[in-house]
Amino acid sequence: MPRGELRIYLGAAPGVGKTYAMLEEARRRAGRGTDVVIGLVETHGRRHTAAMLGDLEVVPRRTMTYRGVAFTEMDLDAVLRRRPDIAVVDELAHTNIPGCRNAKRWQDVQQLLDAGISVLTTVNIQHLESLNDVVTRITGAEQRETLPDAIVRAAEQVELVDMTPEALRRRMAHGNIYQPEKIDAALGNYFRTGNLTALRELALLWLADKVEDQLDKYRADHAIDSTWETRERIVVALTGGLEGDTLIRRASRIAARTKGADLLAVHVARSDGLAGADPAALAKQRVLVESLGGSYHQVVGADIPQAVLDFARGANATQIVLGASRRGRFAQILSAGVGVTTIARSGSIDVHLVSHEHAGRGRRRGPMPAALSRSRRVAGFLTALLGLPLLVALLKVGPQLSLTNDILLFLAAVVGVALIGGLWPALLAAVGASLALNWFFTPPLFRFTIAEVQNLLALAIFVTVAVAVSWVVDTAARKTRQAAQASADAQTLATVAGSVLRGERPLIALLDRLRETFGLDSVTLIDDGTVVAAVGHPVCVAPVDADVEVKADETLTVLLRGRILEASDRRIVEAFAAQAAVALKQERLATEAAAAKPLAEADRLRTALLAAVSHDLRTPLAAATAAVAGLRSRDIQLDDEDRDELLATTDESLGRLDRLVANLLDMSRLQAGALGVVAIDVGAEDVVPRALDEIGPDGHDVTVHVPDDLPPLHADPGLLERILVNIVTNALRHSPPGRPPVITGSSHGDTVELRVIDHGPGIPHDRWDDVFLPFQRLGDRDTGTGVGLGLALSRGLTEAMGGTLTPDETPGGGLTMILALPAGGMA
Template sequence: MARGELRIYLGAAPGVGKTYTMLEEAHRRAGRGTDVVIALVETHGRKHTAAMTGDLEVVARRELTYRGAAFAEMDLDAVLARRPEVAVVDELAHTNVPGTRNPKRWQDVQELLDAGIDVLTTVNVQHLESLNDVVARITGVEQRETVPDSFVRGAGQVELVDMTPEALRRRMAHGNVYRPEKVDAALGNYFRTGNLTALRELALLWLADKVEQQLGQYRADHDIEATWETRERVVVALTGGPEGDTLIRRAARIAARGKGADLLAVHVTRSDGLAGANPAELARQRVLAESLGGTYHQVVGTDVPQALLEFARGVNATQIVLGASSRGRLARMLAAGVGVTTIARSGSIDVHLVPHELAGRGRRRGPLPPALSRGRRIAGFGTALLGLPLLTAALEIGPALPLVDDILLFLVAVVGVALVGGLWPALVAAVGGSLLLNWYFTPPLGRFTIAEGQNLLALVIFVGVAVAVSWVVDTAARRTRQAALASAEAQTLATVAGSVLRGQRPLLALLDRLRETFALDSVTLLDAGVAVASVGEVRGPADAEVKADDDVLVQLRGRTLEASDRRIVEAFAAQAAVALRQERLAAEAATAKPLAEADRLRTALLAAVSHDLRTPLASAKASVASLRSSDVEFDEEDRAELLATADESLDRLDRLVANLLDMSRLQAGALGVSPVEVGAEEVVPLALDDLGPEGRTVTVRVPEDLPMLHADPGLLERILVNLLANALRYSTPDAPPMITGSTHGDTVELRVIDHGPGIPSDRWDDVFLPFQRLGDRDNHTGVGLGLALSRGLTEAMGGTLTPEETPGGGLTMILSLPIAFLGRME
């Protein structure tokens, strides 16, 4: 059975019209004779959306009851049994009510697709898993319902439903999105112009990545290697030389000219791994590329231009930035070089050759390290000086041999010298052997002349073969030593990296490991001449200094570094500069975190308090204004009702101000607590009276013989009022809240029990955060201070306030306070 096709309408924000657009597509398909049914559509009371359902067939929803409340969910089994060609399923990110087969609606959609049914569905950008935290930081509203990006990216079609922020705000102001009483709060918070602009950009960028993925798949399926300039991608090739900084900055400027262009830095490492770039320079240049918004990549290849172009074509690059050749004029005459070869093979990719200070000056390489040790070179010279005369004497004393045999024996001697001492002793042996062969074995004997041309050719071949063999042997020895050195460096770097990753302070761990590796007395990191980190005992001047960054130096004390050690120390120093930068960024983030938290709290406070302050003030003002009005004559009953309304509104306002003041005192540590002996049976009735008529619905089961509490009566009453008010808010009339009391060890537990929707256990800590209410996405029904303040007041009296799941559904808040005699003992 073929899998169904998924088409997703991605909304930049709620209210942009994605459901309406989806229904338009459903009507178009139905008009073409396709069997279309509405599995589930949420109109949210929007008349235009409701009208768009038209005469489309609607599958009846499944009615479910959860924790005393009725819910209507999509009937997945009914849709599967109906088996339409196309099913319309709204709100992909929806969380299903417990009792359904799948916890998430997108999993229901997956079953429909597996059954071969095409699906039209909708989702907003804030519900994408990868963007969830970003949207929360922008809007201040956390979205608990999310959809995996992989599921959305797997859709055959994703269509963006967009609208300018100004147009969407006009729609809201006209009442086309939310009910009138919610419009002002929504426009002032989630639907601010800045928020909508940011959400719109997130949606466009996410969809651009989706389109890029589809394009890449299409190019791969059709074996298209030619560059399609759909988006500027600038690749900068790094050799690890000092010119890399210039190339990266030039490439970044080129990328900046095209809005949204990508910058990719790449280094091609030789496949043998022996002739590599300076790791310290590469580490520093990687940091520079990433700081300019680029990415760093490393590829392996023997043919550098070919490897570079394969990488560029693989990422669909449009431009390549290379440095002008540093080789001298003679070297450029003998070989084309990387730049010229890349240009010749680049095809449709633009190649920029950027001049720099080292261009054309020749490669400044340090002296090649000797292939063999000094002892072996001396032994090689000794072997040549002693062995060749001994061989000549043996050939003179022994029976006469043809000249060819003599040459072969001398060639064996030269190879032996090369194996013992390397290139230079072998060259000496080759020259000396040719002279000895000429004097003793080539007619005319005893003279440095050659009578026959073939003998001259034989000697020339001997010298050529001897030199070639000596070069090969020396090169092999040098490569072997380089491989051993590279292996040792890699092992050391891996060990250091492991110790740094395991350490809590990467910078100090890096410096300490560097000190141990090279047996140093101390290692000090300086930034702009000031020591910022040091390990070991600092005594006397530095024995060596290694530059890690523009202003960062590493001072080494204890011994002078060998040339072979300095290369790896430079790599460590570059990593130390990166670690220093990371520690400073972490410190700045830690400093900014309290400021960000304070800003979040201030924003949430203003958003919430603006509603709770305005509502009672508006109600009280309206009542007083009505009483003062001379246009209407009120009877005594109406006047009493208006006065009661004003009195209740002002009481609400008084409680709000009291909560805010107490919370500020708690946070400042200035709350006065006066604990005394008090009975729970005395405080509970006062709290119920403070709740007004609603308090009479609460079931009380507090034993009269409960031990006395050690608590502040006023604060205890405030705690109970807040807990009971919260329980009443989420209770149904047929299941009112209950308060019970019991003794548990040395404490008295007062339990406030409700049978409402409850809260997931993984979010119990969140209910005690100030200025929010779980389940209230817009946070406009109150300041959400009740539970946060209650826990603070409880802890100020030496007690605890913890949540617990109510058997059968709901939430129980357990208030534990010490028994009175324990309070006196303390």
């Protein structure tokens, strides 16, 4: 059975019209004769969206009860039994009620697709797992419901439903998205113009990446390797040379000329695995690339121009930046070089050949390291000096052989010397052997002349083969030594990376690993003469005291004390130094972030306070103002019942306003440490009724079970009453009709507990601490009243009196708040 197709309508924020567009498509499909059913659509009370349902067939929802509250979910089994061509399923990221077949709605959709049913669905950008933390930082609102990006990326079609921030805010102001009482708070919080602009850009960029993936797949499926200039991508090729910084900055300027252009740096490592580029220089250049917003890549290849072009074509790059050749003029005559070869093979990719101050000056090469140790070279020379006379004596004393055999024996001797001592002893042996063959074995004997041409040719071949074999043996030994050194360097750097990743302080771990690796007494990092980190003893604090000094960047220097390092070791130390600069930068950024966190938290609270208070002060004020205006109006005739109702409204609104202001003042005093607490022994039977009276008519519905023999509480009566008002008000807000909260009391040793029990939907255990955060409401439980301050204030007031306020689960569903205070006479 073929799998169904998934079409997703992606939006930057609620209200942009995703569900409306989805239903438009559903109606078009149904009009063309396709079997379409509505699995689940959330209209959220929006009349235009509800009207789009029209005569489309709707599969009845499944009603479920969770913690005493009824919920409706999509009836997955019913949709599967119905087996339409297309099912419309809204809100892909939705979390199903416990008891459903799947935990997430996207899992329901996967089952529909597996059954061959195509699906139309919707999702907002903030629900994507990869962007969830970014959206939280932008909006200040954490989104609990997420889904993996892979689900959306795997969709056959993703359509962006776009709307400008200004148009979306107008829709909000006209009441087309939220209920009127929530509009002001929404416009001042999540739906600020800046937030919507950022979310819109996130949606556009994410969709652009999705389209890019589709384009890459299309090009791969159709074997298209030519560049399609859909987006500017600049590739800069790095060799690890001194010109690298110049090339990177030039490429960055080219990328900056086009909005959204990508900068990619690539280094081609030798395919033989031997060290070629300076690892320290490459590490610094990698940091520079990333600081300019680019990415660093490394590929392996023997043909450098081809490897660069293969990478560029694979990345669909439009331009390549190369440095002008550092080789001298004579070398450029003999070989075209990387730049010229790349240009010749580049095809439609533009190639920039950038001049720099090191161009044409030749490559800086250090002294070529000896392939073999000193002792082996000495042994090779001794073998040549002693072995050749011995071989001559043996051939003269022994049976006479032909010249060909003599040449073969001397060639074997030269090869033996090459294996023992390398190139120079072998060259000495080759020269000595050729002279010996000419003098002792080639007619006329004992003269450096050769009578026959073929003998001359044989000696010439002998010398050529001897030199070639010596060169090959020496080269193989040198490569072996270089490979061993490269392997050791790679293992050292890998160990460094592992220790840094595992360490809590990467910089200290890096310096300590450097000291341990090279057996140093101390390693010190200084910044413009100031010590910023050091390990070992005694610590080196000045360049004059150091045995080795290595620059990490313009201002940072690593000082080593203990021994002088070899040139090959110094390259690895330079790589350590470059990483130390990165680690120091990360530590400083972490410190700055930690210092900014309290300020950011204060700003978040201030923003939340202004947003919440702007709405929640206005609501009771508006109600009271309207009631007073009605009472004062001379154009309206009011009877006693209407007048009493307006007075009651005024009284209730002013009471809400009074409680809100009192909570704000108390929270301010509490955070400033200026809240006065006067604790005395007070009975629960006195405080609880006063708190319920302050709540108003709803408070009289609360059931109270406080034992007559309950010990008094040692508390501030006014603060205790405030705590109870906030807790009970919160419980009333979430209690189902006909099941009001219950207050019970009990004593446990030197503690008295008052429990406020409700039978509402409850709160997941992992979110119990969230209810005590200031200006927080738990997502979809926002009732439009209060600033989310009551429980935070209640816990603060309780702790100020030496007590605790903790949540617990109500048996059968709901939330119980346990207020524990010292018993009277025990404090």
